[in-house]
Amino acid sequence: AQSVSQHNHHVILSEAASLELGCNYSYGGTVNLFWYVQYPGQHLQLLLKYFSGDPLVKGIKGFEAEFIKSKFSFNLRKPSVQWSDTAEYFCAVNNNFNKFYFGSGTKLNVKP
Amino acid sequence: DAGITQSPRYKITETGRQVTLMCHQTWSHSYMFWYRQDLGHGLRLIYYSAAADITDKGEVPDGYVVSRSKTENFPLTLESATRSQTSVYFCASSETSQPQHFGDGTRLSIL
Numbered sequence: 001a002q003s004v005s006q007h008n009h010h011v012i013l014s015e016a017a018s019l020e021l022g023c024n025y026s027y028g029g030t031v032n033l034f035w036y037v038q039y040p041g042q043h044l045q046l047l048l049k050y051f052s053g054d055p056l057v058k059g060i061k062g063f064e065a066e067f068i069k070s071k072f073s074f075n076l077r078k079p080s081v082q083w084s085d086t087a088e089y090f091c092a093v094n095n096n097f098n099k100f101y102f103g104s105g106t107k108l109n110v111k112p
Numbered sequence: 113d114a115g116i117t118q119s120p121r122y123k124i125t126e127t128g129r130q131v132t133l134m135c136h137q138t139w140s141h142s143y144m145f146w147y148r149q150d151l152g153h154g155l156r157l158i159y160y161s162a163a164a165d166i167t168d169k170g171e172v173p174d175g176y177v178v179s180r181s182k183t184e185n186f187p188l189t190l191e192s193a194t195r196s197q198t199s200v201y202f203c204a205s206s207e208t209s210q211p212q213h214f215g216d217g218t219r220l221s222i223l
Binding site: 032034042046105 | 145153171202204210211217
């Protein structure tokens with residue numbers, strides 16, 4: 001069965017630290033990959049997405065993610081986090097059967 | 113205003129009661145989705161709809177019923193609520209099968 005794994009459930013960083021959140025998926029066919037962010041008390045927003053082409057995807061607010069097909073991974077990165085990046089981050093995968101799956105989320109706390 | 117609206121925002125009810133959560137979008141998006149968000153599980157798809165009168169099960173459909181008689185509305189009904197259905201419910205809409213716009217959520221508590 002299709003699954004999406006986010007192994008880091010809770011990450012605490014200081015401002016200006018670099019961020020990398022892991023995301024692995026299990027589906028072997030063609031996939032589209034997404035990262036969503038949920039700021040405290042708000043709804044989910046799309047951060048970035050990968051459909052095809054350059055495996056390094058740039059998103060909003062300085063985030064980027066790299067698709068590594070051989071590792072079934074789509075890790076999210078940001079070189080220097082800010083306090084305003086405190087949020088929960090969800091990886092998601094869409095396979096070619098039009099099923100869409102979310103990971104369990106990673107809570108990021110950035111200390112000022 | 114254009115957007116996606118969920119109602120109610122908060123609901124407390126008792127086991128065995130029927131509860132309907134409403135979702136309305138103003139974009140005429142084809143796709144609409146219902147997710148539940150629980151600690152340790154992230155978002156799990158309950159049902160989705162690709163168009164009016166077309167609905168399909170997601171990962172966790174048991175205990176839920178949906179309908180889509182009009183493109184803009186996608187109500188979710190718990191026919192006989194159970195404590196395990198205590199959760200935060202999010203509706204979403206999109207022009208594609210990838211959910212793009214999410215509502216603010218309904219926090220449902222079942223006592």
